[in-house]
Amino acid sequence: MKRIALVTLTLSLFHTGFTQSNKYTLVITNANVVDVAAGKIIPHQLLAISGETVKAVDDTKAIAKYKAEKYYDAAGKYVMPGLWDMHIHLRGGDTTIEANKALLPLFLAYGVTTVRECGGDITPSVLEWRKQTASGELAGPRIFTAGPKLDGPNAVWAGSIPVTNPAQVTNALDSLQKLHVDFVKIYDSKISGDAYLEIVRQAKQRGMKVTGHMPFTVELKEAASLGMDGSEHLYYIFKACSSKEDSITQVIREREHSDRPIGLFGALPALYNSFDSAKAAQLFKFLAAKHFNITPTLYISKTLASIKTTDHTRDSLAKYIDPTIIATYQGRIRSARRQSDEGTRFTEKYEALVMSLVPKMYAAGVNIVAGSDCGAFNSYVYPGESIHGEIKLMVTAGLTPAQALKTSVINGSKFFGVESQFGSLKPGKCSDLIVLDQNPLENIAAIDNLNAVLSHGKLYSRADLDALLASIRH
Ligand SMILES: [Zn+2]
DSSP, X not given: OHHHHHHHHHHHHHHHHHHXXXXXXXXXXXXXXXXXXXXXXXXXXEEEEETTEEEEEEEGGGGGGOOBSOEEEOTTOEEEEOEEEEEEOOOSOGGGHHHHHTHHHHHHHTTEEEEEEOOOSOHHHHHHHHHHHHHTXXXXXXXXXXXXXXXXXXXXXXXXXXXXXXXXXXXXXXXXXXXXXXXXEEOOSSOOHHHHHHHHHHHHHTTOOEEEOOOTTSOHHHHHHTTOXXXXXXXXXXXXXXXXXXXXXXXXXXXXXXXXXXXXXXXXXXXXXXXXXXXXXXXXXXXXXXXXXXXXXXXXXXXXXXXXXXXXXXXXXXXXXXXXXXXTTHHHHHHHHHOOHHHHHHHHHHHHHHHHHHHHHHHHTOEEOOXXXXXXXXXXXXXXXXXXXXXXXXXXXXXXXXXXXXXXXXXHHHHTTOTTTSSSOOTTSBOOEEEESSOTTTOGGXXXXXXXXXXXXXXXXXXXXXXXXXXXXX
């Protein structure tokens, strides 16, 4: 009897050891996997996942081979990599730290599993959240952050590091590297053209990614030739599409320190009137060859342009945004209300033209990345919902649904050079994924109907996502 008991004990120990090392944390069955790169659906798929990694992809018929702690039957549903929002802000000063922290679950609830934070004034908190979301301590997306923006002295955005000469650029980049930021973001409220180009030069020498706005005293080709990695918004691209780019830039430079300086918006009508589609085509080819990244931020442009005519009092997302952040919306609301009817008509014409450039840039091979520009101060551009809006506007602009999804889930990772780990649900890749009720390749609005999200290896059912939302509701 004693011997039998011993054998049983040994067997059960062996059995436990065996199952622990061979059990996946999650097996998803019957999935229609959305192959975003190929623009097609692969039906009947089984995804075997261990934590944050897809370990195997197989036909669901082979299920007997896959033991898991948890199974998820995705019959009739569509599974694709999690969304990336490549332009967000966490900012508003120390009094808004908790309010900003509460935005992180909102991203998840909308299927955003990675964000690129494009500069702000609460960097120590953002760096802490980057760590905490990565370890699973905090529910939220993967965070890439620029830390503080670089700009000239007396910049409009709080927390920006002022630089005017090469030594200051060196110090600023030293401090960013000490913080272990993921890229450099330049803003153009006060920076000189020379300091701007110096940042690009020095950042590239250090192997840092650098993107941002661009002062109108600089020509885009100069910056791209020095290795600038990307451009946020379309103003700077649009300027370079003008047949009179050089003469307009010259006038802007001459009047920079006069009592009649020409700002970005002052120059737009002249640029619009000299838009040159042949020059645009050449520019896009050049930028594609430079592996340049462009974040069009169509959604915020549209939202801000229509503030005067849109009733936001019943926005369904407002209840998830802390009142301290809602209060920051007033600045842009006031300036939108000040715009003349003539100004509004020009904005509409301008927006239509720049939007038509998106499919042309895409076709030329420019890396178009989806970014919403959501965050404090950017009125009614709510985290999560706004990147859905951006992706849908890419389709309105002329991309196919697959191409529009690519700008988020594939092209975002390309900016950071980590595309081998993201962008598809192949073995060895990151397991961040979303489950949709409908096929997004047929109708892009399907991204609004989320059934589940897997983030940092944790599965959130629809009920879990609703609970996350309830936890931040005001
Ligand atoms: Zn921004």
